[in-house]
Amino acid sequence: MQRIFFTLLFWSSILGACTTGAVSSLTVPPSPTEASPALTMTTVPSNPQECGYQWAYKDLPELSSSFQQSIQVLQPKAPANAFAFGENCIHTDGSVIFLAKETDFNITLQVDDLLNESDLGGWSLKVMQVIENIPQEQIVGLQPGLVTIIFQSDSDQKVINFYVNQYQALPSGLSNAEIYQALQAPQ
Numbered sequence: 001m002q003r004i005f006f007t008l009l010f011w012s013s014i015l016g017a018c019t020t021g022a023v024s025s026l027t028v029p030p031s032p033t034e035a036s037p038a039l040t041m042t043t044v045p046s047n048p049q050e051c052g053y054q055w056a057y058k059d060l061p062e063l064s065s066s067f068q069q070s071i072q073v074l075q076p077k078a079p080a081n082a083f084a085f086g087e088n089c090i091h092t093d094g095s096v097i098f099l100a101k102e103t104d105f106n107i108t109l110q111v112d113d114l115l116n117e118s119d120l121g122g123w124s125l126k127v128m129q130v131i132e133n134i135p136q137e138q139i140v141g142l143q144p145g146l147v148t149i150i151f152q153s154d155s156d157q158k159v160i161n162f163y164v165n166q167y168q169a170l171p172s173g174l175s176n177a178e179i180y181q182a183l184q185a186p187q
Contacts, residue, residue: 051089058084058098063138070130071107080107084140100140108150114158120151121176124183128167160184
């Protein structure tokens, strides 16, 4: 009897979540170069059948500012930003709703040696600690975000791209070099 009760409770909560469809909404002002009205950022379109979809990026100025400040604690001149990646839902009347899929992060760090995988892994670890300390309510979209770290040394550079969940899935106890190698591996 207890098993039936918990099964019914489980399915009721699943069906309830499906029917209520939580919507996350945020109004984003247009950039100074845009002449369009303010765009709405949301995770669920109002009526998906009435949309023309187009991949899009949207600045997250407040998150970018606090993220850059946190990264600059690690390296004072390091540029960093955060932005939303998703789709524009373009209605026939010309109105646009931005549908956020994920929050992505870009960081550029100066390093002494691009071949020192232990150093690069250590920097990757520090960057991820900053990202994981961002309050969840500041992250938009339902998918794990993409992290792009550009390591620069003099005029040379190395770029590493990985998803937040790829980092989170790493086994504990890895050395910094092993972290760097694992993050380079394609998903």
